[in-house]
Amino acid sequence: MALVHNFDLQLHRRHTDAQMYTVYPDDVLPMHLAETDFSTAQPITEALMARAAFPAYGYTAERSTFPLAVSHWMSSRFNWTIEPEWVEYSPSVGSTVVFAIQSFTQPGDRIVIQTPVYHAFHTLIENSGRVKAENKLVLHEGRYDIDFDDLERQLAHPRTKLMVLCHPHNPIGRVWTPEELQRISELCLRHHVFVVSDEVHSDLVFAGHRHIPLPLISQAIAEQCIVAINPSKTFNLAGMRASAAIIPNRRWRDALRMTLISNKALDRPVFGMVALEAAYMQGGYYVDQLVPYIEANAQLVDAYLAKHIPGLSVIRPEATYMLWLDARKLGLKPEQLAPFFLTHARIGLRDGAVCGNGSGFLRMSIGFPRSVLKQALERLRSAAAGLKPRA
Ligand SMILES: Cc1ncc(COP(=O)(O)O)c(C=O)c1O
Missing domain, CATH: 3.40.640.10 (Type I PLP-dependent aspartate aminotransferase-like (Major domain))
Known part of the structure; x- marks a missing residue:
């Protein structure tokens, strides 16, 4: 019988030398890095x-x-x-x-x-x-x-x-x-x-x-x-x-x-x-299950931002768990974006400017269990609630 992987499982990787958990203080969810937070495939x-x-x-x-x-x-x-x-x-x-x-x-x-x-x-x-x-x-x-x-x-x-x-x-x-x-x-x-x-x-x-x-x-x-x-x-x-x-x-x-x-x-x-x-x-079985999981995560973020965070939107991806967020209408200066969400949402995001030609954008990993992603979205929403987005 084909193996079934549990992508909902939350690993607790802090204090395991996982680089992504060493960048920010302990209460910050690190979503800046191109790495998933999923357990690897059982045969591996x-x-x-x-x-x-x-x-x-x-x-x-x-x-x-x-x-x-x-x-x-x-x-x-x-x-x-x-x-x-x-x-x-x-x-x-x-x-x-x-x-x-x-x-x-x-x-x-x-x-x-x-x-x-x-x-x-x-x-x-x-x-x-x-x-x-x-x-x-x-x-x-x-x-x-x-x-x-x-x-x-x-x-x-x-x-x-x-x-x-x-x-x-x-x-x-x-x-x-x-x-x-x-x-x-x-x-x-x-x-x-x-x-x-x-x-x-x-x-x-x-x-x-x-x-x-x-x-x-x-x-x-x-x-x-x-x-x-x-x-x-x-x-x-x-x-x-x-x-x-x-x-x-x-x-x-x-x-x-x-x-x-x-x-x-x-x-x-x-x-x-x-x-x-x-x-x-x-x-192969792992990828066949991972891809729809990430795609559903991307759709979740897209729909959530459209509904709850005016001024922040997803550039719809055709692949990968890195989302490219357009934050140009959020009402903040480009260099304020990542620090704002770090301070007020306790979420680590990558400033799009470091990618070149990306000022006003943020890069966010969605390679997380859905429950973690949902919490992250709520944190982003309450942080952005006080902002005055541009039309
Ligand atoms: C496009 C791209 N290439 C390469 C890498 C890094 O891969 P590696 O660890 O094999 O150097 C990344 C990681 O973010 C990536 O997104």
């Missing part, structure tokens, strides 16, 4: 416990089962057949972005990102001495679109060498369509720009939308990209430090591997590998 816990029972945890070999698990997940979830040798280990998606920057660009080169976007992309590019080239996404009637003329301008710049595509996109929740992916691919190919397709949120796509791994768009773009995935967001495994980079082209794969070797980053975590393999081999 069981596999970890079985491995823990054998009392030696030394250096780990390159397991042949790791690429097979990744390839199983890609074919069963996304209908993408990959060769096991395309799969490289990387500690995290963020690390893969850094290694790609080191492998395929020089200091001073430009790297395209589409803002507002996951804030670490900004810092990773800046810290590497490369230049951030922003293709600003355009909000039109409640949905973000790509300004393709601007994207082409950014890609055509002679120093642009790399694009980091966020697919699906955090925080605006778009699942890029085949047409959009086709146009992005054509432009990157035309201007010889390598793509890192960050597909860390690809498991979390809502009904009516479909995630298409970028390499499925064409053989040509498959040869000019890396797909970065990690079971971390889906299965609450970020502390395991085990992710995969899928690189169909051998030359690029060798280049990335050289960078991993020179950064001494190839050593695989014993438990991370076990967790990733259990997730990708046995975790």
Whole structure:
């Protein structure tokens, strides 16, 4: 019989070294981070416990089962057949972005990102001495679109060498369509720009939308990209430090591997590998139950804000448990928004400005049991009750 996961279960993670519970005082609900508060899938816990029972945890070999698990997940979830040798280990998606920057660009080169976007992309590019080239996404009637003329301008710049595509996109929740992916691919190919397709949120796509791994768009773009995935967001495994980079082209794969070797980053975590393999081999049932749960959470927040908090609204997501809230009509200055809700609602939210092109917006995680989410909404409502929203 298929396993049933209880996403209503409330874990008490404070004092377990969970990073998200160390940022704010104890009475604050931390909703700023892209991590769920759900327990992971039972087969993962069981596999970890079985491995823990054998009392030696030394250096780990390159397991042949790791690429097979990744390839199983890609074919069963996304209908993408990959060769096991395309799969490289990387500690995290963020690390893969850094290694790609080191492998395929020089200091001073430009790297395209589409803002507002996951804030670490900004810092990773800046810290590497490369230049951030922003293709600003355009909000039109409640949905973000790509300004393709601007994207082409950014890609055509002679120093642009790399694009980091966020697919699906955090925080605006778009699942890029085949047409959009086709146009992005054509432009990157035309201007010889390598793509890192960050597909860390690809498991979390809502009904009516479909995630298409970028390499499925064409053989040509498959040869000019890396797909970065990690079971971390889906299965609450970020502390395991085990992710995969899928690189169909051998030359690029060798280049990335050289960078991993020179950064001494190839050593695989014993438990991370076990967790990733259990997730990708046995975790399908969990995702099938998680996605409708998060989607219902998103609908709950949308309806609640529309009814109770004038001036604060949801940009309707097509994927992910990160909600992008439009707070421009709340009657506060953009820089006051996150501090206001921290002080008056005791809720930690991320200031949208850190994502670039996001001033006046807030990012909120809804990867919580519904009872916790409902309490959070009530706290937001009573905090906002004294505000004078703009029409
Ligand atoms: C789009 C995106 N990429 C990467 C990450 C981080 O993933 P990892 O822990 O694998 O670096 C996040 C986490 O918020 C994210 O939202």
